[in-house]
Amino acid sequence: MQISEGAVVARVVVDVMLKPEILDPQGQAIARKLPQMGYEGVVAVRQGKRFEVELEGPADDAALERVHKIAEALLANPVIENFEVRVL
Amino acid sequence: MDAARVGVITFPGSLDDRDAARAVRLAGAEPVMLWHADHDLQGVDAVVLPGGFSYGDYLRAGAIARFAPLMTELVSAAKAGLPVLGICNGFQVLCESHLLPGALLPNAGLHFVCRDQRLSIENADTAWTTEYRAGQEIVVPIKNRDGRYVADRETLRELADSGRIVARYLDLNPNGSQDDIAGICNEAGNVVGLMPHPEHAVESLTGPSTDGLGFFTSIVKRLVNA
Numbered sequence: 001m002q003i004s005e006g007a008v009v010a011r012v013v014v015d016v017m018l019k020p021e022i023l024d025p026q027g028q029a030i031a032r033k034l035p036q037m038g039y040e041g042v043v044a045v046r047q048g049k050r051f052e053v054e055l056e057g058p059a060d061d062a063a064l065e066r067v068h069k070i071a072e073a074l075l076a077n078p079v080i081e082n083f084e085v086r087v088l
Numbered sequence: 089m090d091a092a093r094v095g096v097i098t099f100p101g102s103l104d105d106r107d108a109a110r111a112v113r114l115a116g117a118e119p120v121m122l123w124h125a126d127h128d129l130q131g132v133d134a135v136v137l138p139g140g141f142s143y144g145d146y147l148r149a150g151a152i153a154r155f156a157p158l159m160t161e162l163v164s165a166a167k168a169g170l171p172v173l174g175i176c177n178g179f180q181v182l183c184e185s186h187l188l189p190g191a192l193l194p195n196a197g198l199h200f201v202c203r204d205q206r207l208s209i210e211n212a213d214t215a216w217t218t219e220y221r222a223g224q225e226i227v228v229p230i231k232n233r234d235g236r237y238v239a240d241r242e243t244l245r246e247l248a249d250s251g252r253i254v255a256r257y258l259d260l261n262p263n264g265s266q267d268d269i270a271g272i273c274n275e276a277g278n279v280v281g282l283m284p285h286p287e288h289a290v291e292s293l294t295g296p297s298t299d300g301l302g303f304f305t306s307i308v309k310r311l312v313n314a
Contacts, residue, residue: 080191
């Protein structure tokens with residue numbers, strides 16, 4: 001995508017995490033490895049996903065609402081995941 | 089009368105579409121190959137969503153396939169009563185489409201599991217299971233990475249209470265699925281999702297048994313009697 005100089009480009013981040021009650025074996029595997037690497041004191045790790053969404057225009061309310069809809073429809077599965085939308 | 093026509097949808101990354109079509113033919117129906125990018129179910133009497141890795145399982149298994157053009161027609165037809173069987177990746181697509189409740193997550197052991205699996209058929213009244221008896225034990229292959237069935241407690245209770253758990257794993261739960269769930273159906277019983285692969289157990293030459301054929305003969309009998 002060509003972006004002309006001076007164009008307003010907003011970057012919006014969508015963080016997606018498994019709901020707390022859902023088992024995350026990948027996070028558990030990471031947490032189990034840490035003591036072997038010499039890192040003590042970590043009680044748990046949960047793994048999620050981060051999406052960076054670049055917008056044509058500014059991240060105004062309407063644009064954020066659109067990203068929210070995208071997150072709900074595709075980026076996250078609300079059955080198993082929670083998400084947060086924030087402007088970078 | 090003409091043979092029943094059972095569609096098999098191919099997505100980019102589908103693997104088991106040809107085996108599903110073969111199972112349909114062995115059961116006595118005419119398989120109709122359907123393409124994900126079309127908007128035409130070609131008037132089929134039932135549909136199989138096959139196993140594989142549609143769209144490379146990018147994002148989540150089944151998440152992108154759910155928005156394939158043909159899924160628009162499939163979702164509304166399924167809601168209107170069209171029999172649909174989703175196997176493995178097809179089950180994942182059905183959950184992502186919200187035609188079935190819950191979701192399928194990476195196996196609890198994080199390994200790809202490929203083995204012959206003993207199952208019990210819990211519900212022999214769905215469109216796809218009438219050729220079995222309730223409680224019947226069968227052996228069919230299972231092969232998946234994202235086969236851990238998850239749903240909230242209320243949904244699990246509702247599935248159990250309404251007899252919508254179609255199959256359960258016996259001996260060993262291969263993927264950490266809640267309540268040993270291997271397959272479920274919608275309220276009407278026309279939409280069934282199954283993680284193991286009955287289409288790979290339809291001939292003694294290539295399968296561990298021919299126990300899987302019943303899913304396909306069930307739908308053929310239903311369509312012929314319709």
